[in-house]
Amino acid sequence: MVRTSLVLLALFVSSNAYALEIAGDVRADGRVFLAAPRHLGQRLGTAPSVAISPIASVQTDDLTHTLTVQPFLRVDAADAARTHWDLRQADYQFATGGFSFGAGIGTFTSGVLDTHRVVDVVNQRDLVEDLDGSVKLGQPYVGIGYATGPWAFTFQYLPYHRKRTFPGERGRLRFPLLVDDDEVLYESKLGPWHPSFAARASVATGPFDIGVSGFSGLSREPRFFGQIFDASAVVPQYDFLQQAAVDAQWTLDALIIKGEAAARWWSKDLRFFVAAGGGAEYHFYDLWGTGADLAFLAEYHFDGRAPDAPVAFFDNDVVTGLRLAINDTGDTQFIAGVVRDLANTATYARAQIFRRFGDRWRAALEARMFLGQEGQLESGLLDDDYLQGSVVYFF
Amino acid sequence: MKKSTTITAVASVLLAAPVAFAALDRGEEIAKKVAAANLGYGDMTAHLEMILEDAEGQSSRRVMRVKSLERRAADQGDLSLVVFESPRDVKGMALLSHAGVLDGDEQWLYLPAAKRVRRIAGGNTSGPFVGSEFAYEDITGTEVGKYAWHYVAEGQCPGAAGKCFQLESRPKYDDSGYSRRVVWVDESAYRVHKIDFYDRRDALLKTLTYKNYKQHGKFWRAGEWEMKNHQSGKKTRLVFTDFSFGNGFEESDFHRSVLKRIR
Numbered sequence: 104m105v106r107t108s109l110v111l112l113a114l115f116v117s118s119n120a121y122a123l124e125i126a127g128d129v130r131a132d133g134r135v136f137l138a139a140p141r142h143l144g145q146r147l148g149t150a151p152s153v154a155i156s157p158i159a160s161v162q163t164d165d166l167t168h169t170l171t172v173q174p175f176l177r178v179d180a181a182d183a184a185r186t187h188w189d190l191r192q193a194d195y196q197f198a199t200g201g202f203s204f205g206a207g208i209g210t211f212t213s214g215v216l217d218t219h220r221v222v223d224v225v226n227q228r229d230l231v232e233d234l235d236g237s238v239k240l241g242q243p244y245v246g247i248g249y250a251t252g253p254w255a256f257t258f259q260y261l262p263y264h265r266k267r268t269f270p271g272e273r274g275r276l277r278f279p280l281l282v283d284d285d286e287v288l289y290e291s292k293l294g295p296w297h298p299s300f301a302a303r304a305s306v307a308t309g310p311f312d313i314g315v316s317g318f319s320g321l322s323r324e325p326r327f328f329g330q331i332f333d334a335s336a337v338v339p340q341y342d343f344l345q346q347a348a349v350d351a352q353w354t355l356d357a358l359i360i361k362g363e364a365a366a367r368w369w370s371k372d373l374r375f376f377v378a379a380g381g382g383a384e385y386h387f388y389d390l391w392g393t394g395a396d397l398a399f400l401a402e403y404h405f406d407g408r409a410p411d412a413p414v415a416f417f418d419n420d421v422v423t424g425l426r427l428a429i430n431d432t433g434d435t436q437f438i439a440g441v442v443r444d445l446a447n448t449a450t451y452a453r454a455q456i457f458r459r460f461g462d463r464w465r466a467a468l469e470a471r472m473f474l475g476q477e478g479q480l481e482s483g484l485l486d487d488d489y490l491q492g493s494v495v496y497f498f
Numbered sequence: 499m500k501k502s503t504t505i506t507a508v509a510s511v512l513l514a515a516p517v518a519f520a521a522l523d524r525g526e527e528i529a530k531k532v533a534a535a536n537l538g539y540g541d542m543t544a545h546l547e548m549i550l551e552d553a554e555g556q557s558s559r560r561v562m563r564v565k566s567l568e569r570r571a572a573d574q575g576d577l578s579l580v581v582f583e584s585p586r587d588v589k590g591m592a593l594l595s596h597a598g599v600l601d602g603d604e605q606w607l608y609l610p611a612a613k614r615v616r617r618i619a620g621g622n623t624s625g626p627f628v629g630s631e632f633a634y635e636d637i638t639g640t641e642v643g644k645y646a647w648h649y650v651a652e653g654q655c656p657g658a659a660g661k662c663f664q665l666e667s668r669p670k671y672d673d674s675g676y677s678r679r680v681v682w683v684d685e686s687a688y689r690v691h692k693i694d695f696y697d698r699r700d701a702l703l704k705t706l707t708y709k710n711y712k713q714h715g716k717f718w719r720a721g722e723w724e725m726k727n728h729q730s731g732k733k734t735r736l737v738f739t740d741f742s743f744g745n746g747f748e749e750s751d752f753h754r755s756v757l758k759r760i761r
Contacts, residue, residue: 124761126589160761166751169759192613196759201750203759212614237612250755307604307754312617354617386619432550432558434588462559462585497586 120164127157127173130495134181136275141486143335148275148489150181156191157498169196177232184271185231190241203248208241211259213303213314215352215361217424218442219404219417221378222316222348222363225301227265227323234276234471235453240265253307261299264289264321264341278483280327281336288328288340289321290371297321310354318346322369324413342370342413359384361402369412376412380404382422400424400440414480419445433458449475449482457493467493525647525665532688539717541567541747545740550630553731560584567747574598577752581760592760594752608757615757631704631725631734635674636695644671650680656692657707661685676703689718702728714741 132152140147154177162169173192179185194207214220219236226239246259269282291297299320306313325339350363364379382402390397401424404417424440435458442451452474457467469491473484543565551557561584567577575597582591590610597603607618645667655662662682669676680694689711697703705728710721723736750756 122761126586128587162759162761166756166759169761171761198756198759200748201753201755203755210613212612215617248755250750250753255753255755307617309604352617354619356619359619432552459585459587463587465587495587497589 121161121168122164123159123161125157125159126498127155128495128497129153129155130493132491132493134275135490136486137488137490138486140275141483142277142279144272144281145275145277146181146273148181148273150179152177152179152181152185154178158192167197167199169198170194171196182231182271182274184269184274187229187231187268189229191239192241194244201250203250204246205248206245208243209246210239210241211244212239213316213350214363215312215350216363216380216382216402216404217384217400218402218422218440219380219420220350220363221365221380221406222314222350224318224323224344224346225259225261227267229268231268231270231274240268255303255305257301257303259301261301261320262296264295264297264299264323266295266341267323267325267339269339275487275489276484280329282327283330283333283336283338286330286338287325288338290340290342291321295321312352312354314350316346316348316350318344318348320344322413324415326411326413344369345373357386357388359386367408369408374409374412376406376408378404378406378408378415380417394430396426396428396430398426398428400426416444416481417442421445431458433460444475444481447475447479447481449473449479451481451484463497465495465497467491467495469493523647523649525649525663525667528649528663528665528683528688529645529647529667532683532690535688536717539568540743541565541745543740543742543745544719544738547737547739548630549735549737551733551735558585565745565747565751567749567752569749575603577749579752579756579760590760592757594754594757596752606754606757608760610760613758615754631727631730631732633675635669635671635676636706636725644669645679646670652685655684656682657709658684658691662691687718689720697729704728712741714743717743 130153134149134152136148154175156173156175158171158173160169160171171192171194173190174188175191176188177186190208191210192208194205194209196203196205211225212223214222226242228236229238229240230236232238242261242265243263244259244261246257248255248257266284266287269284270277272281289295289297297320299318301316301318303314303316320343321341322344325341327337327339330336330338345368346365348363348365351361353360360383362379362381364377366375366377368375380402382400385399387397400422402422404420404422406415406418408415420442422440422442424438427437429435435456437456439454440452444450452472453470455467455469457465459465472488473481475481475485543563546562546564548560548562549557560582563581563583565579569576578595578597580593582588592608594606595603605618607616609616648666650664650666652661652663662684665681665683666678667681668678675697677696677698677700679696681690682692683690689708691708693706694702695704695706705726707724708720709724711718712721719738719741721738725734727733
């Protein structure tokens with residue numbers, strides 16, 4: 104494998120038609136929490152935070168060879184655990200005809216739903232970066248792919264497991280018990296070096312996009328164990344996970360219908376459960392002749408796991424949302440959504456508006472709210488409603 | 499999503515001859531010759547700058563790279579890929595379009611921030627793009643048989659030397675924003691020079707002017723398209739540079755799996 108990579112790299116270097124690109128963004132965020140902290144040790148959390156994420160790439164003009172490096176760094180004044188860095192991507196990719204090969208660190212996304220994707224299990228989530236799990240940590244991988252006609256196939260070997268990031272003691276947006284991620288437990292004797300494998304086949308035919316995927320290895324979702332000497336902290340454990348999944352999207356003109364489902368065998372005991380979700384998106388194009396687009400979204404998520412399995416937030420939840428794109432020169436967009444747990448009525452609401460200024464700046468305002476009753480899994484966040492303003496510069 | 503519509507439109511603009519035709523009289527014959535003049539282009543790339551200007555003269559810019567591959571099968575349209583360079587917040591955003599003739603287009607959008615490929619819907623017919631004065635149908639609604647053609651007159655080409663045919667085309671499809679379009683085609687090379695768009699109340703809505711025609715091999719391409727909206731005073735200019743034909747593209751260069759490698 105190493106020899107192959109070296110040969111390919113040599114080809115890369117000897118190929119003279121290539122381009123170096125440097126892009127990325129630097130951002131400043133300011134958060135204001137609307138209530139005093141709930142948990143012992145938490146700071147108010149109203150503080151600025153800055154992040155930078157450059158991406159540098161060298162690519163031959165025929166796209167055969169691509170080298171990419173994309174680091175990420177955040178410095179947060181309120182929570183030391185949120186001050187963190189990562190390599191989102193640092194890999195070499197080779198492609199010719201329909202064949203592709205990649206090795207290094209990468210970020211991969213699959214699945215069709217917008218708020219939660221049971222299919223999307225390759226990368227660990229960067230939870231301190233965003234509570235909703237939309238941001239991922241770079242995953243070490245070696246992968247091959249083949250694409251032909253409507254088909255695409257990928258197979259990945261994932262040699263190392265990344266542990267999830269969690270807010271620290273002073274941080275907001277956490278649960279009462281601290282997660283001690285210096286003391287991570289693994290079900291495997293090999294610890295984080297237990298290899299995982301992911302495979303995916305997809306087909307696009309007419310209005311249908313269908314994918315079938317499998318995963319075998321260590322779960323990216325932890326469960327938590329109490330500690331003997333420190334009652335205020337828990338230790339995450341990553342168990343074995345085998346998963347077979349399917350996702351499908353039916354793209355009509357204004358209406359898009361989506362669904363995905365996973366059969367999971369969790370831990371070495373292979374305890375079986377099903378997690379699934381379905382949804383629809385409806386677009387009103389050129390609203391009242393103004394050129395604006397309005398889209399409505401509804402999704403339902405179900406997860407049938409046992410109570411001692413890793414915590415699932417999307418276990419019986421309905422999501423409703425809308426997105427309004429004004430289609431002005433600044434691409435102003437307004438996005439709002441509500442996630443509601445049908446069993447315990449815990450509710451998470453979010454609204455966001457952003458627009459571009461000039462060619463390189465963007466400003467965003469965001470509000471998040473947590474509603475519900477005491478004594479529930481989600482109630483640790485009840486006092487964490489916040490507003491955030493951001494300014495982003497794209498270079 | 500509207501942004502993607504724009505991109506597709508722009509891509510399709512490059513793929514197809516400015517107008518493709520079908521119909522009844524001498525207008526139809528001329529229309530078919532315009533379409534035929536672009537057959538066999540093979541593949542191409544170009545650099546495109548889109549300049550949006552409002553009535554007060556304030557402008558904003560989008561820069562993109564476009565590439566396309568001709569497909570010859572009767573039931574297949576061309577393949578196209580548009581990659582945004584600027585504004586910088588959408589740099590690397592890429593739209594892949596597999597145009598259909600009978601079945602509509604298949605489109606995928608790559609969002610570099612999320613590193614995610616999404617299948618998207620094509621969008622609507624008469625709506626505008628991202629503040630631009632081009633409607634979806636101005637570019638994609640040009641397949642054979644979508645219009646009824648009618649020969650009007652012969653005369654001096656508008657804004658160019660030589661003689662032009664003047665044709666009228668009425669959309670045969672539903673949901674068009676137009677009652678008719680008036681098209682000027684030159685007699686020497688069957689290039690479209692100007693199109694007037696009339697709204698559904700038959701008032702002049704927009705004028706599209708093709709400028710700076712240059713020949714690339716046997717194919718003519720306009721270096722600049724200017725769409726002026728007479729009712730709003732807004733203007734959109736598309737400036738094409740660095741045309742390149744015969745790049746040896748294959749269908750595998752336009753597979754959705756390549757989107758992740760776009761830089």
